[in-house]
Amino acid sequence: MSLVQVRDVHKNFQRDSQQVSVFEGLTLDFEERSFTALMGPSGSGKSTLLNLLAGLDRPSSGTVTVAGSEVSSMSPGKLAAWRARHIGFVFQSYNLLPVLTAFQNVELPLLLAPLSKKDRAERVKIALGVVGLEDRMDHYPRQLSGGQEQRTAIARAIVSDPTLILLDEPTGQLDKKSAQEVLGLLQRLNAEFKKTIVMVTHDAHAAERALQVLHLDKGELTA
Amino acid sequence: MKLIPLVLANLRRHRLRTLLTTLGVSLAMFLFASLRSVVTTLNAGTEIASASRMVVQNANAIVFTLPMSYRARLAAVPGVTEVSWANWFGGQYGDGRVFFGQFAVDPESYFTMYPEIQVPPDQLDAFKHERTAAIVGKGLMDLFGWHVGQNVTLRGTIFPGDWVFTIRGVYTPSNKALDDRSFLFQYAYLDERTEHRIEPGWYTLKLSDPALAPQVAHTVDDMFRNSSAATKTGTEKAFNQSFVTMWGNVQFLMNSIGMAVVFAILMVTGNAMMMTARERTGEVAVLKTIGFTDRTLFVLVMMEAGLVTFTGAFIGLMGAKALYSSSGFNGFGFLPGFDVTTATLAIGFGITLVLALASGLVPALRAYRLPIVQALRHVE
Amino acid sequence: MKIPLVYNVRSIRQRPVSTAMTGLGIALVVAVFVAMLALANGFRAALVRSGSPDNVMVLRRGADSELSSGISRESARLIAADPRVAVDAQNRPLASPEVFVVINIPRAVGEGVNNVVARGVNEQAFPVRNIHITEGRTFRSGQSEIIIGEKIVPRFAHTALGDTLRFANRGWVVVGHFSAGGSALESEIWGENEQFMPVFRGEVFQSVIVRLKDRASFPEIKRTLEGDQRLTVQAQRESDFYRGQSTLLTNILTSLAIMITSIMAIGAIFGAVNTMYAAVSSRTSEIAVLLTLGFAPRSVMASFLVESAVIALLGGIAGGLLALPINGIVTSTTNWNSFSEVAFSFRVTPGLLLSGAIFAVVMGLVGGFFPAWRAARLQVVQALR
Numbered sequence: 001m002s003l004v005q006v007r008d009v010h011k012n013f014q015r016d017s018q019q020v021s022v023f024e025g026l027t028l029d030f031e032e033r034s035f036t037a038l039m040g041p042s043g044s045g046k047s048t049l050l051n052l053l054a055g056l057d058r059p060s061s062g063t064v065t066v067a068g069s070e071v072s073s074m075s076p077g078k079l080a081a082w083r084a085r086h087i088g089f090v091f092q093s094y095n096l097l098p099v100l101t102a103f104q105n106v107e108l109p110l111l112l113a114p115l116s117k118k119d120r121a122e123r124v125k126i127a128l129g130v131v132g133l134e135d136r137m138d139h140y141p142r143q144l145s146g147g148q149e150q151r152t153a154i155a156r157a158i159v160s161d162p163t164l165i166l167l168d169e170p171t172g173q174l175d176k177k178s179a180q181e182v183l184g185l186l187q188r189l190n191a192e193f194k195k196t197i198v199m200v201t202h203d204a205h206a207a208e209r210a211l212q213v214l215h216l217d218k219g220e221l222t223a
Numbered sequence: 224m225k226l227i228p229l230v231l232a233n234l235r236r237h238r239l240r241t242l243l244t245t246l247g248v249s250l251a252m253f254l255f256a257s258l259r260s261v262v263t264t265l266n267a268g269t270e271i272a273s274a275s276r277m278v279v280q281n282a283n284a285i286v287f288t289l290p291m292s293y294r295a296r297l298a299a300v301p302g303v304t305e306v307s308w309a310n311w312f313g314g315q316y317g318d319g320r321v322f323f324g325q326f327a328v329d330p331e332s333y334f335t336m337y338p339e340i341q342v343p344p345d346q347l348d349a350f351k352h353e354r355t356a357a358i359v360g361k362g363l364m365d366l367f368g369w370h371v372g373q374n375v376t377l378r379g380t381i382f383p384g385d386w387v388f389t390i391r392g393v394y395t396p397s398n399k400a401l402d403d404r405s406f407l408f409q410y411a412y413l414d415e416r417t418e419h420r421i422e423p424g425w426y427t428l429k430l431s432d433p434a435l436a437p438q439v440a441h442t443v444d445d446m447f448r449n450s451s452a453a454t455k456t457g458t459e460k461a462f463n464q465s466f467v468t469m470w471g472n473v474q475f476l477m478n479s480i481g482m483a484v485v486f487a488i489l490m491v492t493g494n495a496m497m498m499t500a501r502e503r504t505g506e507v508a509v510l511k512t513i514g515f516t517d518r519t520l521f522v523l524v525m526m527e528a529g530l531v532t533f534t535g536a537f538i539g540l541m542g543a544k545a546l547y548s549s550s551g552f553n554g555f556g557f558l559p560g561f562d563v564t565t566a567t568l569a570i571g572f573g574i575t576l577v578l579a580l581a582s583g584l585v586p587a588l589r590a591y592r593l594p595i596v597q598a599l600r601h602v603e
Numbered sequence: 604m605k606i607p608l609v610y611n612v613r614s615i616r617q618r619p620v621s622t623a624m625t626g627l628g629i630a631l632v633v634a635v636f637v638a639m640l641a642l643a644n645g646f647r648a649a650l651v652r653s654g655s656p657d658n659v660m661v662l663r664r665g666a667d668s669e670l671s672s673g674i675s676r677e678s679a680r681l682i683a684a685d686p687r688v689a690v691d692a693q694n695r696p697l698a699s700p701e702v703f704v705v706i707n708i709p710r711a712v713g714e715g716v717n718n719v720v721a722r723g724v725n726e727q728a729f730p731v732r733n734i735h736i737t738e739g740r741t742f743r744s745g746q747s748e749i750i751i752g753e754k755i756v757p758r759f760a761h762t763a764l765g766d767t768l769r770f771a772n773r774g775w776v777v778v779g780h781f782s783a784g785g786s787a788l789e790s791e792i793w794g795e796n797e798q799f800m801p802v803f804r805g806e807v808f809q810s811v812i813v814r815l816k817d818r819a820s821f822p823e824i825k826r827t828l829e830g831d832q833r834l835t836v837q838a839q840r841e842s843d844f845y846r847g848q849s850t851l852l853t854n855i856l857t858s859l860a861i862m863i864t865s866i867m868a869i870g871a872i873f874g875a876v877n878t879m880y881a882a883v884s885s886r887t888s889e890i891a892v893l894l895t896l897g898f899a900p901r902s903v904m905a906s907f908l909v910e911s912a913v914i915a916l917l918g919g920i921a922g923g924l925l926a927l928p929i930n931g932i933v934t935s936t937t938n939w940n941s942f943s944e945v946a947f948s949f950r951v952t953p954g955l956l957l958s959g960a961i962f963a964v965v966m967g968l969v970g971g972f973f974p975a976w977r978a979a980r981l982q983v984v985q986a987l988r
Contacts, residue, residue: 084897099613
């Protein structure tokens, strides 16, 4: 059974007075340990799909199931807890809390779990070690370069050992070198640490690093 | 001014913030006006004192009486045209919770001495002919729901026992600032019912010419200096004033609180202006790029501050004036004629001007000095 | 609360000016609150301290204050003879028959009505009412000598030791100053009752104060004295008497304090609302992250409420400190029951400061409520668009 199952999903938005339809009966699967790049023009629905997978949004009809849990019908309260446990989300604009250090930012998801301070510190250090930023853990985001910020964000996304890692244009704001570092890290996470990854991107070079590429256009999978 | 639509549009951007800040200013100004009016009302009572009346008290203290024999001698003093007297009764009505003044007066001379105490002639007549009659102020009548002809019992404290009176008249003061909650009855009744001789608590003198006041005071006090009951004579104004000061330094208290209120609202308004300024850095840059001058932007921000503060002040100050005059508020009887004076309003608006300048200046300067290039980085 | 406090603390530090201004607004409300209630407290304390539950104040029946009372010598003797009255080492009853008058004396500085209580007592008054001579000595029997309460020594003229104060057509030599535990009695001038009597009010006392052997015997002595046909008196515990005297003014001051600070509080709350809404708006991406990570909306709401409460608490503490210096400052007003001046000091108590702090936190919570709620209801999807 695949890790993620999207079945006959319809999604409509109300934008001003217009009814916009993003998906009309989308069905697809993501296998465990897959590394998928989602590409498509703007408005194709790739970010919406990511949000549906994370439980940040609900389909108008149809189901989304992740690791056996039907995400599309969970109550908001349960969703929050579920997301903390199962999802690692990386944003295009990093979205680190500027008033917290790298260490504290990475620690955030762990505060939702019943762990002791010592356990948390251990896991944070491991996560930062994986992304290669252990020596920067007491730095504030403004003291880090763009690439380092994004890697910290990735550390935050993996620290609770989530089922699924979702990234929305992770290299969109990075220069070529930093982008390469981040993509290399993602490949490592998938190959070595067996993480399932879905990455939305419009960058063909980034998509190349993934194991498979899906194209979305107007809410439908194209070749 | 063509900038006004722009100012209004800016204020509408954060409707809630504008509303809350304006309301905050109106509350602060309302409070300011109320506090100041306590002081002005207390002082107004002394202003309306008649310049041609004087009060003669026992020099030892107000609580001591003066001999009845003084009456003739006072009437003989040059410059004195009329003499009246009264005594403080100090009784209680009902459960005694409501305080009001009760005076035993001489019916013949008291009402001519105080023409401000207006009583219909037939009622005054009835009062003069009945020993146990009483004339009551309109405010007191309304408060207790009494009517003319009704019997009222007062419990004496200084003069023990239950005293029954029949209300024969109602007085209305000619000036709103005068007390309308007093209870007047016949001096002779007090004298009659008490075992020992009653003596006047104080005398009032009417002068032929207000300018004679210092002279008369001197003459009277000299006359009785070595008697058992030496006198202290002063103008009615001074007498009223002394009661105001007895409360304590009310002026200082009200002014201090007023200052705290103004300062607090300055914090609220200034903060609101600064938050808005910070959020609009990018826009200011764009406006400057389009061609608006530094000076125009300065004026724009100041106008915003001015509009918010003056609207709020108008609501608060005029609201206070309207509220107090329409509701007839009188500080539970202690502050008759409570009113927000024009002077208070003027000072209120003056403070508002300072408030507008203080809260608007820093953000306005910021907008004035903003270098375009740097600020454009903030634009999305 | 799951979201770490350090996040809120640091976020507050990011906008120091805004936080300071909001906090200062709240500080001023609390300062006025504390100051006004300290005024009311001080007046009440001065009066309440004047009376002891071990003493009984006897006045003429129907009199509401010592000023309007009159008790004959014979009555005073009968009252003092009651078996429940305590006695001193020489077996004399601890009963103090007192003459109570109000006199007019000049101020030390400036003009103004200067009604001061002059109390005529005998030596028993000192143990009965807990009076101590602080300077000089007490007056001698038969002499035109007076002692002056500490509180009014600096406020009126001719009050130094050796000075002569003139009233009632006589000169009185000041031979001492006295203290009375900070009570209203310290605003009085004391002399011998036999000296004051003929000069002022004739052959009567105004009140008799007795010390009970046993505090619990009050109901009995009250019944006896009030029921005695030879006397027309009323008896109260001295503490109750003075408490009653303080009620009017204390109530006025307290109501005034509550009204004024309530209106001010609304303004301060508006300020807090503005600040917190701005904080929430500028941090939508942070809130979105927290919600995405799985923090429950109510944690986000709690986080912002705490932030608002912390700012307010800091303001409340500042306000208390701002008002603290007035503690002990002496001011005066008139006790309308005795028509005389009472000097007392502002009294800031720890309880009052605590109330101020709690008041501040409540303002912060009320002000922060709607903004915090909005933060919690943030739609992540829209925020990230």
